[in-house]
Amino acid sequence: MSGAITFEQLMPAGPNLTEHRHVPNMVDLEVARSRGAYEGLAKALAEYTPEQVTGVVMDATVLGRGGAGFPAGRKWSFIPKGPGQKYLTVNADESEPGTFSNRELMETTPHLLIEGIALCCYAVGASRAFIYIRGEYIHAANQLNRAIDAARAANLLGDKILGSDFNLEVFVFQGAGAYICGEETALLESIEGNRPMPRSRPPFPAVAGLYGKPTVINNVETIANIPAIIRNGADWYKAFGTPTSPGTKVYSLSGHVRRPGNYELNLGISLRDLIYEYGQGVPGDRAVKVVLPSGAAAPWIPADALDTPMDYDNPRKLGTILGSASVIVMDETVSIPHATLRLIEFFNHESCGKCTPCREGTLWLVKALQRICAGEGVPEDLQLLLNVCDSIAGKVLCALGDFAVSPVQSSLKYFRHEYEAMIPGYPTAAPALATD
Amino acid sequence: MVQEATKPAAPPNTVTLTIDEREITVPKGTLLVEAAKSAGIDIPVFCYEPRLAPVGACRMCLVEIEKMPRLQTACTTPVADGMIVRTNAEKSRAAQSDVLGMLLANHPLDCPVCDKGGECPLQDTTFNYGPGISKFIEPKRTFPKPIPLSPLIALDRERCIMCYRCVRFQREIPGDEALTVIDRGSHSEIAVTEGRDFDSPFSGNTIELCPVGALTSIPFRFRARPWDLTKVPSVCDKCSVGCNLNVEYRNNAVLRLTAHPNPPVDDGWLCDHGRFTYDYVNDKNRIDRPLIRRNGQLVPATWDEALDLAAQRFRDTADRAGNDAVGGVISARATNEELYLFGKLFRGALGSQAVDHYPRTGSAIGPFGVDALHGSIEALERMGTIVLLGVDPLKEQPVLNLRLRKAAKNGARLVVVSPEANDLDPVAAHALRVPHAALPTLAATWANLIVTEGLHDAEFIGGRTAGLDRARATLVDFTVERAASVIGLSAELIAAVGRALAAQGPSALLFRRELSGTIDHAQWFAALNDLSLLIGATKEDGVFGGLVTQNNSQGAIDLGIAPEGDASPFGGKAPSALYLLGVDPLGDGRAEALDGVDFLVVQELFLTDTARRADVVFPAVSWAEKEGTYTNLERRVQRIRPAVRPPGEARPDWRVIRDLGKRLAPNGFAFTSPTAVWQELAAAVPAYGQLSYGALGRGGQQWALPHIGDGNGGGRFTFRSGDLEGGAGR
Numbered sequence A: 001m002s003g004a005i006t007f008e009q010l011m012p013a014g015p016n017l018t019e020h021r022h023v024p025n026m027v028d029l030e031v032a033r034s035r036g037a038y039e040g041l042a043k044a045l046a047e048y049t050p051e052q053v054t055g056v057v058m059d060a061t062v063l064g065r066g067g068a069g070f071p072a073g074r075k076w077s078f079i080p081k082g083p084g085q086k087y088l089t090v091n092a093d094e095s096e097p098g099t100f101s102n103r104e105l106m107e108t109t110p111h112l113l114i115e116g117i118a119l120c121c122y123a124v125g126a127s128r129a130f131i132y133i134r135g136e137y138i139h140a141a142n143q144l145n146r147a148i149d150a151a152r153a154a155n156l157l158g159d160k161i162l163g164s165d166f167n168l169e170v171f172v173f174q175g176a177g178a179y180i181c182g183e184e185t186a187l188l189e190s191i192e193g194n195r196p197m198p199r200s201r202p203p204f205p206a207v208a209g210l211y212g213k214p215t216v217i218n219n220v221e222t223i224a225n226i227p228a229i230i231r232n233g234a235d236w237y238k239a240f241g242t243p244t245s246p247g248t249k250v251y252s253l254s255g256h257v258r259r260p261g262n263y264e265l266n267l268g269i270s271l272r273d274l275i276y277e278y279g280q281g282v283p284g285d286r287a288v289k290v291v292l293p294s295g296a297a298a299p300w301i302p303a304d305a306l307d308t309p310m311d312y313d314n315p316r317k318l319g320t321i322l323g324s325a326s327v328i329v330m331d332e333t334v335s336i337p338h339a340t341l342r343l344i345e346f347f348n349h350e351s352c353g354k355c356t357p358c359r360e361g362t363l364w365l366v367k368a369l370q371r372i373c374a375g376e377g378v379p380e381d382l383q384l385l386l387n388v389c390d391s392i393a394g395k396v397l398c399a400l401g402d403f404a405v406s407p408v409q410s411s412l413k414y415f416r417h418e419y420e421a422m423i424p425g426y427p428t429a430a431p432a433l434a435t436d
Numbered sequence B: 001m002v003q004e005a006t007k008p009a010a011p012p013n014t015v016t017l018t019i020d021e022r023e024i025t026v027p028k029g030t031l032l033v034e035a036a037k038s039a040g041i042d043i044p045v046f047c048y049e050p051r052l053a054p055v056g057a058c059r060m061c062l063v064e065i066e067k068m069p070r071l072q073t074a075c076t077t078p079v080a081d082g083m084i085v086r087t088n089a090e091k092s093r094a095a096q097s098d099v100l101g102m103l104l105a106n107h108p109l110d111c112p113v114c115d116k117g118g119e120c121p122l123q124d125t126t127f128n129y130g131p132g133i134s135k136f137i138e139p140k141r142t143f144p145k146p147i148p149l150s151p152l153i154a155l156d157r158e159r160c161i162m163c164y165r166c167v168r169f170q171r172e173i174p175g176d177e178a179l180t181v182i183d184r185g186s187h188s189e190i191a192v193t194e195g196r197d198f199d200s201p202f203s204g205n206t207i208e209l210c211p212v213g214a215l216t217s218i219p220f221r222f223r224a225r226p227w228d229l230t231k232v233p234s235v236c237d238k239c240s241v242g243c244n245l246n247v248e249y250r251n252n253a254v255l256r257l258t259a260h261p262n263p264p265v266d267d268g269w270l271c272d273h274g275r276f277t278y279d280y281v282n283d284k285n286r287i288d289r290p291l292i293r294r295n296g297q298l299v300p301a302t303w304d305e306a307l308d309l310a311a312q313r314f315r316d317t318a319d320r321a322g323n324d325a326v327g328g329v330i331s332a333r334a335t336n337e338e339l340y341l342f343g344k345l346f347r348g349a350l351g352s353q354a355v356d357h358y359p360r361t362g363s364a365i366g367p368f369g370v371d372a373l374h375g376s377i378e379a380l381e382r383m384g385t386i387v388l389l390g391v392d393p394l395k396e397q398p399v400l401n402l403r404l405r406k407a408a409k410n411g412a413r414l415v416v417v418s419p420e421a422n423d424l425d426p427v428a429a430h431a432l433r434v435p436h437a438a439l440p441t442l443a444a445t446w447a448n449l450i451v452t453e454g455l456h457d458a459e460f461i462g463g464r465t466a467g468l469d470r471a472r473a474t475l476v477d478f479t480v481e482r483a484a485s486v487i488g489l490s491a492e493l494i495a496a497v498g499r500a501l502a503a504q505g506p507s508a509l510l511f512r513r514e515l516s517g518t519i520d521h522a523q524w525f526a527a528l529n530d531l532s533l534l535i536g537a538t539k540e541d542g543v544f545g546g547l548v549t550q551n552n553s554q555g556a557i558d559l560g561i562a563p564e565g566d567a568s569p570f571g572g573k574a575p576s577a578l579y580l581l582g583v584d585p586l587g588d589g590r591a592e593a594l595d596g597v598d599f600l601v602v603q604e605l606f607l608t609d610t611a612r613r614a615d616v617v618f619p620a621v622s623w624a625e626k627e628g629t630y631t632n633l634e635r636r637v638q639r640i641r642p643a644v645r646p647p648g649e650a651r652p653d654w655r656v657i658r659d660l661g662k663r664l665a666p667n668g669f670a671f672t673s674p675t676a677v678w679q680e681l682a683a684a685v686p687a688y689g690q691l692s693y694g695a696l697g698r699g700g701q702q703w704a705l706p707h708i709g710d711g712n713g714g715g716r717f718t719f720r721s722g723d724l725e726g727g728a729g730r
Helices: A029-034 A039-047 A050-060 A072-077 A101-108 A110-124 A138-153 A184-191 A220-224 A226-232 A234-238 A271-278 A336-350 A356-373 A381-392 A399-404 A406-422 B002-006 B032-038 B090-105 B121-129 B165-172 B205-209 B272-276 B303-321 B336-349 B378-382 B398-409 B436-452 B458-464 B468-475 B480-487 B491-501 B521-535 B553-558 B653-664 B674-684
Strands: A087-092 A128-133 A169-174 A215-219 A248-255 A261-266 A288-296 A326-331 B014-019 B022-027 B062-065 B084-086 B153-155 B179-182 B189-192 B215-217 B230-235 B244-250 B253-259 B291-294 B297-300 B326-331 B355-358 B385-389 B413-418 B430-433 B507-512 B543-547 B577-581 B599-604 B616-619 B628-631 B636-640
Touching: A029 A110, A029 A138, A039 A110, A039 A226, A050 A072, A050 A110, A050 A226, A050 A234, A072 A110, A072 A215, A087 A110, A087 A184, A087 A220, A101 A110, A101 A138, A101 A220, A101 A248, A110 A128, A110 A138, A110 A169, A110 A215, A110 A220, A110 A226, A128 A138, A128 A184, A138 A169, A184 A215, A215 A220, A220 A226, A226 A234, A248 A271, A261 A271, A271 A288, A271 A326, A288 A336, A288 A406, A336 A356, A336 A399, A336 A406, A356 A381, A356 A399, A356 A406, A356 B090, A381 A399, A381 A406, A381 B090, A399 A406, B014 B032, B022 B032, B062 B090, B090 B121, B165 B179, B165 B205, B205 B215, B205 B253, B230 B636, B253 B272, B272 B398, B291 B303, B303 B326, B303 B577, B303 B599, B303 B616, B303 B653, B326 B336, B336 B355, B336 B553, B336 B628, B336 B653, B336 B674, B378 B398, B385 B398, B385 B436, B385 B491, B385 B521, B398 B413, B413 B491, B430 B491, B436 B468, B436 B480, B436 B491, B436 B507, B436 B521, B480 B491, B507 B521, B553 B628, B577 B653, B628 B674, B653 B674
Parallel strands: A087 A128, A087 A215, A128 A169, A248 A326, B014 B084, B326 B355, B326 B577, B385 B413, B385 B507, B413 B430, B507 B543, B577 B599, B599 B616
Antiparallel strands: A248 A261, A288 A326, B014 B022, B062 B084, B153 B215, B179 B189, B230 B244, B244 B253, B291 B297, B291 B616, B628 B636
16 A cells, blocks of 8 residues: 555546635635636626526536436526516535535535526526525535625625626525425425425426525536536537536445545446446455445445446436435445335434325334344235335325335345345245344 | 317316316316315315415325326316316325325324214225225334313324314414424424414314314313214304304203304304303303392292382383383393394383493494494405504404404505504504504594595595595694604604505405594594595495494494483483393493492393392393394394203293383283294394395395495485584594
8 A cells, every 4th residue: 555645636626516626725715716716707797698698508408416407507497587586595405315525515615606606696687595505514604604705795796796787695594404405495494494394386496486486496516517617618518428418427425435435527427437446446345235326315226237327317227316426335244124224214314294105104114124124024014115115105295205215115126035034934034144 | 079069168267177087167276176176076185274275295185187197186286277187096096095094004093082083084084085904013103192282272192193284274374373393204293382372362273173183172172072962053152253153062061162164254263262162151150040139138039020020110110210210231242132122122111212232332323324334354355455443353353353364465455553562463564553542633644645645536536425625624634744743653654654545456444433542433433434435445345344342232233222312321320220131230340330220130141240239130041042143243144043951940031021021011022932023123124124034044144235326326425524513633
């Protein structure tokens, strides 16, 4: 082992979002501007109408990085034109297990996000933006506030920005520790001072969002993509990634890998490359058992599908999604039923309780899995687990309930034998497996 | 295709869709659940309640909609043209059964000891849509059994299915955050907000809204099963709104009161005072037989003894000291039939003018020439502007307060003028603190401002009113500057609010009839009259009137149960013989009313301080024990019905008055029922003669105001400030 490896080498800078991740003091406006910060904003205000900004973003096909992959430009185009209060809300409530890319981005290069916010607000005619940031992200919130103050002092925010007619105030709103606040309408409720519970849609936020006004809600990474697109053009952006998934993505790699971390890579990199080239493989050279492609929230990818390109299209063929591209690797030592129980406990803990299937169903799954893991399962339990999943999925008010069934369904799909082995007297009982 | 061609075109602003193979046309914007209901198709719901904003929480109403991949909640989905919906196909049935399975998983199923059992939507829906057997074999979630949320309401958290109806009701309808949800997910529970008490005057509605036995009435808990109760529809007698309710009784005891929705009056709500005040009906200390004073002691007597004695002494007094020496005061809570008979007893049989009702409602003749509210409670929902002068509906007409909040939610601009903080302040466009004494000045000032600045509807004023010029001359001194110095508010504010009143759109003006302090009520009513004309509150779509306070104050006004001149038995020359029906001056701190009375007859439920002083006591009956009609604050006459039998020998009040009449007059008192009294009353009072008695028992009917200035032979509205000598308010 050579001791000469540097952090910069460990965590290489990417071509766009993480380009300046290793530059010290990027929170300082001077440093940031020396690296091109706010050039995109200046260009847009000088050369583009708001519609043209939206047009460039639409042309670049920035797919929403929060997980749903909805094109940002189209989302912006839903905001009604004309006068009237509109809002941008940036979803920085990064709470998905294994997801930590927004955090680094906000901590190291806050001006990138603020410039993106200004561009989005200019495009949709919003004069107020809220960054809803996870409560634990205290350093990131401080960095953002410092950057906002500096930008405001330099007339990059506030009234008549850079001599234009564009006014904007940006507020950092710190959450209080609820996963559900990452759900966009629960997030709006939280900003409004209400109990964070998802709203029933329609109306969609583009029609009636924050305080009942048209509202764009985008993820941090989505917004952070915008300045470079405005600076360099849509074609520059589309040179990255794949034709249908353009751009780069910050992949958060964690779990059983030697080198976990954030890697900004072209969309479409395979899991194998991500895990073995960037993550340097599994400690002890153990075998990968399964990969969770999007934190706790998406169906799993088994070890025999590691060559799947991680873009917006290919994971769908396996019944899963790219999501937030927060890849959690589990190796052969993991007891799948125990891991599943832990994941379901998380969802049960974070369920807001508003709708019946999620509130009651996740509790039911926890209780049944606890029993199975305690060696008290009965053969009917496995079908019961699937039935409970069926009564949750597709019937809930928001995506949390749909997410919650993924671990149970995936684990039963790929590792049913591990459950069977735990259930006393299971008809086709295999030899018992070590569970720790 | 031929059928297509002959099909009549759907009316505009409607949507045609198919639910369960049936084509349905409903207004645009209708929610699927309501569209289905209108076609007689039942979609099961728990969280959905038409009077509250939909939330889509319980997921019970999931239905299949063609071309939509996921099932949709019928309670949040508006109809769309050509939508094809299935509520009973395999997918939706399975979802409904699954949701019920989840709701029941942790439900205690303690139906045999649950108050809601027998009238429980969870029971009924499970029976209709649920799984027969639970697949849930885990230990249930438990909580300590019921905790009181208030002295009236207990919460059983195990039974709660988190539909949030109670929390939503409190927040959306009375605008109160007393209830909340604490904790999260499967640990969520309904609770009283930290630092608050659940002291909402409308809390009882949450018991009825609760679709399970989670919220129960502490006074009613474990008293009876719903199927053992007999329900009699009636009308609340606790205030002038006249909310409809069911008197529910068993073994001749009233055990609870529940809403009997009459939407134009009450929207299906009751206030807690109305809902929970019934114990007195069952009280063992009720007077249950007539009493007469012998040797200084009140002792039981037969009805004939008591009636003969009272009649004889009334006759003797009249003969000796003149007819007006016999006086009577009847409660403003009595029925129209009782009021009418009471009036007939005094004016007809005894020839006395000394007859009155109590609490007394002073006369406030408005522009319609009668003393009654123009418009209706329901019309308030459609107002552009509502001006409230000195009224406090939360305290005096609670359920009307809910209607005013609803109006504000619908976009009405409320202008609340009151001496103290008012519950409606937070939803008002303007809330002004003005003492009673300054209200006449303020009304006259606004009238002057509007007419001076020409903000009124000139066509209406020019075409349908008279006397503006004379009024104007009188009002001219009422400048905003002068008002500012009298009231202590800035002239700018007074002017700004005054101008806001003149905005177009339907207007309402509701006012306090009797102001405290030294008030020139003639000036008060003249200013109100003129302001109402200038803001358009007297137009067909407006509302104007003074709010009465008792359940039948309006009936007492309509039937003229008030003396002429100074003959009032209360306040004027005290009569020698006095008959008090449901009136307790000693209890009300008005002992002087009995000065000089040497023969006192009292008809009461209880031996009040006044009854203890009486020479003859007749047992009265409660509103739950009698038949008759009440007239509410909007002129709506509604029927009450007897539920339980009165105690002992007590007889309905109308019979007691009739039997006195029979003893005092040769004829005219041969009534055999309250209905017979109504028939005579309706013939004698033209406004009541237009009403259909049948309709009075089915939601009631408003008697019609005379049409004025509508071009159909009516006269014109008249400005009245000009009638006041020397100008108003000097």
